[in-house]
Amino acid sequence: MAHDLHDDLEFVFSGDGDGGDDYYDYFEFGDRDAVDGGSAGAASHRNKQMDDTSALDYKEGKDMQGIPWERLNYSRDQYRxxxxxxxxxxxxxxxxxxxxxxxxxxxxxxxxxxxxxxxTRLVKSTIVHFQLRNLLWATSKHDVYLMQNYSVMHWSPLLQRGKEVLNVAGQLTATQNVRGARPLSRVQISSMAVKGNLMVAGGFQGELICKYVDQPGVAFCTNLTGNSNSIMNAVDVYQDPNGATRVMAANNDCTVRTFDxxxxxxxxxxxxQWSVNNTSVSPDGKLLAVLGDSTNCLIADSQSGKEIARLKGHLDYSFSSAWHPDGRVVATGNQDRTCxxxxxxxxxxxxxxxxxRIGAVRGLRYSPxxxxxxxxxxxxxxxxxxxxxxxxxxxxxxxxxxIAGVAFSPGDGEGGGESLFVSIADRTYGSLLEFRRRRRLGYLDCYV
Structure with a gap:
């Protein structure tokens, strides 16, 4: 179950350097400055950057997450x-x-x-449902998306700035006049996916939102079930066998829906026959992995939904899956603590x-x-x-x-998976971490 670190890590003494919880709540809405004006916003941003941890800080002994162990009632080893x-x-x-x-x-x-x-603590994820952790996506090594309270945030590792791209606290109305669209309000985002410039978000009460991140407003929004118990467990964006872009939504009402x-x-x-917690489509768009409230996982035809194989071996419910880019291997994650x-x-x-080590496998991602x-x-x-x-x-x-999610930066060959992002959801120490791929250079690479 979700557990906040602040419940265990109490300060031995209170210094002047750290503020209250609001110290960690700053992020940028569009191009607006903080409430106190541009200078105050810039000062807040500088303070946050000072609190961030760089690779150099880490090499010099600072904790990777900026946790001040010297001021707490546990050492890192003791707490581990x-x-x-x-x-x-x-x-x-x-x-x-x-x-x-x-x-x-x-x-x-x-x-x-x-x-x-x-x-960085400039952005930090929040989790709506403790079993659903697919809340972090990267569309390039410079573009990362995560869910934060009632917002979807964009983080630029290059500029080291966060920007709100979707706010679901108020009223949402589709910009496209399409059949089935319905206005929504105050959506709790339980699942999300971002591929290219298309973002899809699923809600705690069966809501579905589609938005192009480079365009204002939402392209499409609706409620698929009208049932308060029908949480949207997973959404995905994929290419069908003909190359058309599709949106897939897996719901607690035991149904998987596909939209153009x-x-x-x-x-x-x-x-x-059971609530569907996760779906993923093979790279060629032909096979569909279906996981849910069952010890078995299914492989089905993505076009017809017909079951092809039943995967047996897990001992609990499954919540994550991923296909190897070559399409030959599919990985499944389960609450029995195995992949x-x-x-x-x-x-x-x-x-x-x-x-x-300690818990269920809640997230799976292959590098490109x-x-x-x-x-x-x-x-x-x-x-x-x-x-x-x-x-x-x-x-x-x-x-x-x-952990709210993990994501590799996309790309092909040597350009793929250059960055690995990990999002931590915690009231005090919530943050976004970036790791860079270590390359082993050959003898002659220094002359290139």
Missing amino acids: KMRLRQYKNYENLTMPRDGLAKECKQVERKDTFYDFHLN TERYSLISQFPF RLWDVRNLSRSVAALGG DGRFLAVSEPADFVHVYDASAGYAAAQEIDLFGE
């Missing part, structure tokens, strides 16, 4: 041991799991594929199980070149596996706080 001992993983099913640890692949976790680059992006017409809706890898050429059993798989737990740990080494080597990123 306490978290490992006391953190309780949330489970929906209480099935015997005695043999699960033996089934998990033995992994060497001492590699460093990504180096720490920056931690021209008139936002409902193309298909596939019913399932399973499935070869689509033989789905009778998983080819490997990767174990976590397929070299790495990022696996995020509900809190504290992100594991970056080397897929090219058969997932036998990994980097363990050790943090503190609830």
Whole structure:
């Protein structure tokens, strides 16, 4: 379950350097300055930047997240041991799991594929539902999107500034006159996806919002269910086999719906026997992974919804999935604290199980070149596996706080996955962290 670090990490003494909670609440709305005018806004921004942690700060001994351990009632090592001992993983099913640890692949976790680059508190995610953590997206290494309170924020690592691109606290009306559009107000965003310039957000009561980030207003908005218990668990933007852009919405009402992006017409809706928590479409647009309130995951035809295979092996409900860019492997994340890898050429059993440290696997992302798989737990740990080494080597990123999402920067080949972003949702220490891919240069590269 979600847990705020402030409940454990109390200050030994109160200094003059840190303010109250409002010290961490500054961010920029559009081009407006802070309420006290341009100079006050600039001063606030400078103060926030001083509180950020750079790669140089980290090398000189500052905590990666800027947590002042010297002023707290625990050291970092003491608090880590306490978290490992006391953190309780949330489970929906209480099935015997005695043999699960033996089934998990033995992994060497001492590699460093990504180096720490920056931690900023200028933007920080919030989580609406503790089981849904796919709330961070990158459309380039200079463009990152995350959910913060009633806003979707854009963060520019280049400019080190945040900007609001969508506010859902007030009234929302579609700018396009299309069938099925309905006005919305005060939406709690539970899921989101951003691909290219199209952003899609799902709401706690079945709302669906589509917006082009480079255009004002929202292109389309509606409520798909009208049921207050029908949370939108996952949304996605993908290309169908013909190359057309589609929007997919997975809901707690056991239905997966697909829309086009021209008139936002409902193309298909596939019913399932249980609440659908996550969906993902294969790179060629033909296969659909469906995960939910079941120990089994499904592979279906993306066009018809017809079940092709049933993936058996998990012991609890699943909430995350990701396809390798070559389309041959799909990864599934479960509350049994494992990620399973499935070869689509033989789905009778998983080819490997990767174990976590303290909790469920809530987030999965492959790097664009397929070299790495990022696996995020509900809190504290992100594991970056080397897929090219058969997932036998990994980097363990050790943090503190609830993880709202992980994202690689997109691109092809050497230009893909240059940055890895991790978003921490915490009232005091919430932040966005950026890691840069470590490149091993050849002897002659210094002459290029």
